[in-house]
Amino acid sequence: MVGMDDVADAIVEHRRLLVVVLLVAIGAVGAGAAQVEDSASLSQFETSSDEAQKLEYVDENFGSSGNTTTAQVVVREDNVLARESLLDQLRFERALVEDESINRTLDDSQAPAGIANVVATAAIREDQAANLTERGRALQADRQRLNETGARLSDALNRTRELQAEYVALNRSHAQGQVDDATYRQRSAAIERNLTATRTDATAGLSANQSEAFGNLTSQARALQSRLAALNASYERGEINESTYRQRSGEVQAQFGEVYAGIDGVLAPDARALQERAAALQEDRAVLQERAENGATPPLPEQIEQLESMNASAVEASVERVLSEGGGARAFALMPTSYEPGSTSADATMVVVTQTTESAVAQGSASARIQDSQTEIQAIARDRLSGDAMVFGAGIIADETNRSMQDTLTVVGPFAVLFLLLVLTIAYRDLLDILLGVFGLALTLLLTFGYMGWTGVAFNQLFVAIPVLLIGLSIDYAIHVFMRHREARGTEGDEGGPAAVAGSMRTALAGVGTALVLVTATTVIGFLSNLTSPVGPIREFGVVSAVGIVGALVVFGALIPAIKVEADAFLEGRGFDRRKRAFGTGGGAFGRLLEVGATAADRAPWAVILLTLLISAGGAYGATEVDTSFAQTDFIAEEPPEWMDELPEQMRPGEYSMRATFEYVNDNFLREDATAEFLFEGEVATGDALQRVNRTGELAAEKGVTVELSNGEADVRSPLTVMRSVAAANETFNATLAASDTDGDGVPDRNVAGVYDALYETAPDQARQYVQREGGEYEALRLTASLRGGASGSAVTTQMDAVESAVSGGDVTVTATGRPIVNEIVQSDLLTTVVESLIITLVVSFVFLMVVYRVAEGSATLGLVTLLPVVFNVSWILGTMYLLDIPFNVLTGMITSLTIGLGVAYSIHLSERFSLELDRSESGSEAMHTAVTGTGGALLGSAATTVGGFGVLVFAILPPLQQFGFITGLTIVYAFLASVFVLPSLLAVWSRHFGPAGAFDADGTGDGGSDGDALAADPIAGGANGRAPAVDEPAGAADSVTQGVDSTGASTAATAAATPTAGARTNGDAVPYATRSVEPTRVYPGGTARVTVALPSASGRVVLREAPSVGTVSLDRVSPEPVERVAADGRVYAVWELDAEDGERAEIEYTLAVPAGLADGETVAFDGELLLPDHAVPVAGPDAAPVTTDVAGAILADGSVDGRDIADAGRHLAAGRLSPEAFERVAHAWLDEHASDAPTDESPPGGPGANGPGASDSRGDARADERRTEGDDD
Known part of the structure; x- marks a missing residue:
């Protein structure tokens, strides 16, 4: 293996x-x-939930065609409703349109919208309506005048016919001689004048062509009248019969009708002009109505021209009409929620800029195109608007978030490197x-x-x-x-x-x-x-x-x-x-600090454990009270502190205003992205579906998290609100809507699909926002409720879920969703992450360490003990988070697993070193002090580096990173403290109950007593009570060491050093003592030996002298910091003045260079003395080290192999003086010893005190030859 x-x-x-x-x-x-690419989108933190899927469905299937995002420009000054301020806002919008980089991002279907647009549009609409009314009146007057002209011309024809009849009668009388010539001329002239006057009066106001045309009509009328007079005369004379008369007179009358009809021809140009004017008027009325229905606004130049043409009082009157009680919700949505309806003064308003995006905009993210354009919008706003201007939008948020990550690295990186170099310089x-x-x-x-x-x-x-x-x-x-x-x-x-x-x-x-x-x-x-x-x-x-x-x-x-x-x-x-x-092994302040934990483990381990448990219990209580947070504000950078302005330009962070803007918008305005969404799916083209929509709107409006506009109404939008808005402006749709509402409650209950059809036909853009139509079928409805910006995610979720439960049922599925609700789900998942990762990490780490320590050290409980300080650390850090009001977020939510993962490193290093030192040291106390001061120094260095590394994150621009850096740094501090101050006591208790026999005394103190008089087990006296002998006890003089050794390397004569005799200045009290250990116990010619002399407890002024018989010495370590330390002429001196009243551990470590000329079998002797004001005590322990060139032979020749022999062999193997094969022979001999290695009361070979009472022989550690076992494992 x-x-x-x-x-x-x-x-x-x-x-x-x-x-x-x-x-x-x-x-x-x-x-x-x-x-590697970067991403600042908060949507990446979203988890797979029904609400998140439904929100994605809403984003993809409702609204205008294409993807859009909005930027809210907040304008603040003394009175944003004043004429000049409104003009500034319109000119600002014009600057946006004229800026090429911004213009190409603007949504053509939704122009920038602010209260200035509403006021200007209302004023234009009012003027347009007044103009249409005036034009209608003028048209009516002109039509009346035309009718009057036609009547006048008709009367003129009638008069012409009368005069012509008189003329015919005059002519007949003259012809019959009834009127003389003079009378005829006089009377005929009068008739001619009347005919002319009649024609002239009738054609007054007519054009020349019209007058000429009417003149032709009068001529025709006179001719026809003459014919009729002749026909009447013929009939009276009997020249024609009645039938002929009727026929001919009818023809004449028909021709008269044509003449009269010719009046229309005369007036046709005027009539056509009136008809055209009437048509234009009707068309303009229709356009105005359509614009009103669709919410279309006049072109921006026209709006500016309109306000420029109005004086301040006219603008004020228009503002008052627009923002009066009962005004449109659209206008109030642009005003602060604190605005008083009807007031002509306000200190803030908002301009909404809608932009197109290449894809759906995720929360907290935006393309570079949108980021750049919104940054430019912010720059233009600050330049063109007279008051303060703030821009709130996805692009600005993404820009600041991305910059904050870069600025954080720029600021934190150099600090981290500087701190790193500083710590490494100190440590290395x-x-x-x-x-x-x-x-x-x-x-x-x-x-x-x-x-x-x-x-x-x-x-x-x-x-x-x-x-x-x-x-x-x-x-x-x-x-x-x-x-x-x-x-x-x-x-x-x-x-x-x-x-x-x-x-x-x-x-x-x-x-x-x-x-x-x-x-x-x-x-x-x-x-x-x-x-x-x-x-x-x-x-x-x-x-x-x-x-x-x-x-x-x-x-x-x-x-x-x-x-x-x-x-x-x-x-x-x-x-x-x-x-x-x-680092940390040369005494000094660090050394004394590190020894505190080991000293406490010696004297009062249970007190340390009890105090730790009490503190951990308090931390555990606080852990249950830590909040969880996931909100967009968590990722918005704070304004950097002023001192960062003094940093070099390359490190200096940029400007960050979004957090202040975010808070202001939250407190004062309707946020475009703060909405609760209700999605209705299923049979939505029914009266029941719309009743549920209506009920949802009513219930949502009553909830505390729903924002209330300054007009007192909740901002709730749905298919029903769109229908009512369109019906108010369109008579045709109003009729359709009214016909579908049979019970008069304002909610269609029949022909619902027909109402949807009419809505799409009348106002398609508005319909698309709240009614989803696919292939002519209606798939889903949407209701949106605007929320208070500061409403918590839990409150929104709870209240909107209650609405969902109240309206669910039937053939319609209702889902409450929205960004705050999805964020609340993520927040809940963060808490799940904290709990699950803690449980998994604890269980797996416990099992892993117990198995590893069982296999490697033979003790599973050592793994348990090693991890206990980390468990305490978890409770401490969570309790601290509670006290400092630091919530779990996407970063701090990982703190529990990170605490275990990082903290266990410190415990493992100390446990491993303690376990190793147990095989090398005379006692568990010595092993603990060596482990803590040796490994503790490295732990302190690594802790300082890690704390510094994480600690520099407090300079981060992002708040979660600040919290993460602080709390993680504190975690490392706690882990270090737990490992060097708590773990030693746990290990001491473990060693007493489950560790090697004799490592610590039965009382667990490791020093044989519990007070200042009960000192550590005295290797000098060899007594069980650990007390140094009094002066009246028998004692022998310390003999010198015989230099001869046999071929095995064992001493040929026993050391006569028995109980040390107090010097001439002995005061008769129990005295401190010192013990020596030599590693390796067998030395090699030309090699080195490490000699350690330890004083378990001393106080006051102390002088320690060490003098090997041969070789040169170099002083490696003195602890605590001495008054003086010297290594010269083959001697070592350490001088202390120790302040502790109840005794303090002191220790020196020096290296002896063994002369290369020594022969196999010779011995290096050690002479040492502890000098006190009233005492002089010889240093106890091994006072000789045999010289050997055959390490394995020397070990095996003794007849038994113990742990110290194994340690010797290992050191010589590592130094290249022993072959692996020889080391394995020693190891096999050590294994063979274990089969018959049972504790006995027999003395070691040579009898009691063979090497002198209290002195150890070359294998004198009675503990080291026992393999560690524990009762619960076997």
């Missing part, structure tokens, strides 16, 4: 091939980064390691974004967090690998050189590799738990994050270590010493 040692060997041995292969692979995957203190960390991070990001590009995952608002996430996690991995490598170089016989570099990296990867794999696995589990989310982008975020995390493991667990080995080896080969001290 391939173990982590094998993997580490492969990475180090084949590092050059590995570097080439991984760089090529990462480059190939990273090439996809160029294909080495330029090469810093560069390697940054290079590895760049490769990780390239790999992640390349995966997004190849798989088609769009970059959205969530993914701004991914670079920051990977920065934190990548450097986390890097710090652990680099710090463990540094520790290995300081402890494994490292004399420098390329070989030492490779061996140390092999040891580091073997030691930390398992933890890194476990961390990666649990973190990936946490993020992949989001696959259960019904929200698509959250699922994608989980997968992409998991890919990036695995990529970080590959880069920092294999590629960067391989490069580092090559780089360090290259530098070492040229004389550069690449050995560095691991």
